[in-house]
Amino acid sequence: MLKSMTGFGRAKYQVEGREYIVEIKSVNYKYSDVSVRLPRNISYLEEFIKKELLKNVSRGKIDVNITFNNCSSLGKNVSVNNEIAEMYIKSLRRLVEDYGVKDDITAVNVSKMPDVLEIKSEDDEEQIKSEISIPLKEAINNFMEMKQKEGNELAKDMQARIKDILNKVEKVSELSTGLIEDYVVKLEARIKEILKSNEVDKQRLEQEVVIYADKCSIAEEVTRLKSHIEQFESLINEKEYITIGKKLDFIIQEMNRETNTIGSKANCLEITNEVINIKTEIENIREQVQNIE
Numbered sequence: 001m002l003k004s005m006t007g008f009g010r011a012k013y014q015v016e017g018r019e020y021i022v023e024i025k026s027v028n029y030k031y032s033d034v035s036v037r038l039p040r041n042i043s044y045l046e047e048f049i050k051k052e053l054l055k056n057v058s059r060g061k062i063d064v065n066i067t068f069n070n071c072s073s074l075g076k077n078v079s080v081n082n083e084i085a086e087m088y089i090k091s092l093r094r095l096v097e098d099y100g101v102k103d104d105i106t107a108v109n110v111s112k113m114p115d116v117l118e119i120k121s122e123d124d125e126e127q128i129k130s131e132i133s134i135p136l137k138e139a140i141n142n143f144m145e146m147k148q149k150e151g152n153e154l155a156k157d158m159q160a161r162i163k164d165i166l167n168k169v170e171k172v173s174e175l176s177t178g179l180i181e182d183y184v185v186k187l188e189a190r191i192k193e194i195l196k197s198n199e200v201d202k203q204r205l206e207q208e209v210v211i212y213a214d215k216c217s218i219a220e221e222v223t224r225l226k227s228h229i230e231q232f233e234s235l236i237n238e239k240e241y242i243t244i245g246k247k248l249d250f251i252i253q254e255m256n257r258e259t260n261t262i263g264s265k266a267n268c269l270e271i272t273n274e275v276i277n278i279k280t281e282i283e284n285i286r287e288q289v290q291n292i293e
Helices: 040-054 082-099 107-111 125-177 179-195 202-216 219-236 245-265 269-289
Strands: 007-015 018-027 032-037 060-070 076-080 117-121
Touching (some): 032 040, 040 060
Antiparallel strands (some): 018 060, 076 117
8 A cells, every 4th residue: 555745634622621733734755854833831742743643654744733722720820929019019009108099909909910910830741741642643543544545546546557658568579579680681682782782791691680689679678677567566556554655766767767778779660659658657657656655
């Protein structure tokens, strides 16, 4: 089974006034790059989130966005800033004494002054970690499901294209079969025409044929190209999840190299046309391979 490097997963979890929203998305990348954005008060969870994600993926540029809303009283304490409160009270009493205004200083009035009351949050880190694991796991599952689905579609497309390439390679092999024989006939006729005689030096003719055959034979290239196609098919038909993107990319490069060699050797218009078609399909597959993890 193939996994695409592009995917998206989202999950939401609420418990006792606390809300967690986890979003994961990824795009193509040669290596593994995980970026986690989360509120400062739970920044200690960044490494934990990365490790959980990397248990499932090995390549791709992955962005994780965490939203945490805490409306519960868990870990929250209200305290009085005594120094600030004392300064306000002294200043208010001075106003009463200096200007004879009504003395209506109360605890409620003082508490409304800026910075008198402070709300301190001391979250239970282990509890928060346990709770966020629930939507994180769900988001990862949704993320992986999308990667798998897209990977399956990529596999179907590449299977069809690789079969088409194999058919074209078989045709190239058939077209190359009679090239040497045709060359012998044409070469002999050409020599006779030049010499204006029916007598041809057979030894010299055989030497020319050997040189031509060695220069233009594509049998080895066709054999290697078929071998690469077989390896490619074997990898994309694997039943287990494996990281094969880099292997497929290497095989595609080798397929392209063998095809180029065939094109440069073949002295036949039909073979040249088939080589162009093969290279077009190889390029299409190469673009798809860039999406494979």
